[in-house]
Amino acid sequence: MRKKRVFVTGGAGYIGSHVVKLLGEEGYEVLTYDNLSTGHRWAVLAGDLVVGDILDREKLLEVIKSFKPDAVIHFAALIVVPESVSRPLKYYRTNVVGTLNLLEAMKKAGVSFFVFSSSAAVYGNPEEIPIGEEHPLRPINPYGETKATVERILRDIKLSGDPFRWVSLRYFNVAGADPGGKIGFAYPDPTHLIIRALKTAKGELKRLEIYGTDYPTPDGTCIRDYIHVEDLARAHILALEYLLEGGESDAFNCGYGRGFSVREVVDAVKRISGVDFEVAERERRPGDPPALVAKSEKIRKVMGWTPQFDDLELIIKTGWEWEKRLTSRKS
Numbered sequence: 039m040r041k042k043r044v045f046v047t048g049g050a051g052y053i054g055s056h057v058v059k060l061l062g063e064e065g066y067e068v069l070t071y072d073n074l075s076t077g078h079r080w081a082v083l084a085g086d087l088v089v090g091d092i093l094d095r096e097k098l099l100e101v102i103k104s105f106k107p108d109a110v111i112h113f114a115a116l117i118v119v120p121e122s123v124s125r126p127l128k129y130y131r132t133n134v135v136g137t138l139n140l141l142e143a144m145k146k147a148g149v150s151f152f153v154f155s156s157s158a159a160v161y162g163n164p165e166e167i168p169i170g171e172e173h174p175l176r177p178i179n180p181y182g183e184t185k186a187t188v189e190r191i192l193r194d195i196k197l198s199g200d201p202f203r204w205v206s207l208r209y210f211n212v213a214g215a216d217p218g219g220k221i222g223f224a225y226p227d228p229t230h231l232i233i234r235a236l237k238t239a240k241g242e243l244k245r246l247e248i249y250g251t252d253y254p255t256p257d258g259t260c261i262r263d264y265i266h267v268e269d270l271a272r273a274h275i276l277a278l279e280y281l282l283e284g285g286e287s288d289a290f291n292c293g294y295g296r297g298f299s300v301r302e303v304v305d306a307v308k309r310i311s312g313v314d315f316e317v318a319e320r321e322r323r324p325g326d327p328p329a330l331v332a333k334s335e336k337i338r339k340v341m342g343w344t345p346q347f348d349d350l351e352l353i354i355k356t357g358w359e360w361e362k363r364l365t366s367r368k369s
């Protein structure tokens with residue numbers, strides 16, 4: 039039997055590269071399509087890489103037509119929330135128009151299975167915690183709007199009766215790195231808490247700033263559902279299998295269903311790195327909901343997702359090991 043072929047946009051990026059690696063290990067034939075704006079050639083550990091942009095419609099169609107994938111996993115997107123506020127058009131173009139280009143190319147090439155990287159940002163300020171998939175999509179920034187817009191496009195494709203089927207994975211706070219140490223987070227100017235704390239421990243940042251200590255949470259800092267990138271990568275493989283086996287188009291949360299505060303994360307990073315770095319308490323960062331925790335039963339029940347890294351220490355440890363290696367790496 040021919041190996042199943044998977045076309046991966048953004049496969050040279052942080053989450054995409056972990057999925058590409060796993061696809062290779064699971065016996066899929068993979069082709070990564072990435073413009074290398076934030077991704078790295080060295081991060082693509084399975085299959086070939088085509089350097090291309092999802093905004094280049096002709097190239098995208100040509101590459102898909104010649105690869106003839108069974109399914110597409112779509113990571114390529116812009117992901118920095120504050121930048122999305124200052125440059126909304128750029129975000130709508132890449133994240134919405136780029137995805138439309140991909141969906142149209144898939145239609146032309148007769149590819150009908152699609153896994154989409156969505157985000158907990160589609161929920162905005164949640165009405166209740168934990169957040170279930172049925173919660174209304176009410177994003178509070180342009181980044182979240184672009185993800186919600188694509189989800190609405192996907193919903194409408196489903197309603198149209200098109201045989202095309204999709205899974206949208208709504209990521210909570212992704213962190214950690216490949217336990218084998220080959221890949222991990224490697225973007226310039228990271229804004230995420232765990233990465234910034236690790237870089238502070240490493241001495242790359244002078245101090246870690248805590249954005250807000252007066253939230254209505256037990257220790258006053260925000261609570262997030264941190265999920266290990268390896269467990270998230272596994273969710274993509276399961277989503278692919280689900281679609282190939284006839285599963286209905288649907289959205290699934292990707293989180294563990296428990297949360298940690300900023301202070302808890304900072305303490306854990308200090309403990310694991312052995313560095314007592316400087317911490318400064320600052321004003322709240324605009325647009326941060328006090329708590330974001332996933333209801334995670336749906337993906338566990340429907341796809342049989344069983345996390346292997348649901349442990350903050352392990353998430354930070356793999357991230358720390360990677361961060362130490364990263365110093366010597368160049369793109």
Ligand code: UDP
Nearest residue numbers: 229230231232234247248249260300323326
């Ligand atoms: N945060 C912080 N200091 C930092 C980066 C983040 O206090 O240097 C806080 C941020 O305000 C939020 C939480 O950590 O409450 C998680 O933020 P992150 O940017 O990692 O993810 P988000 O939940 O915004 O997607």
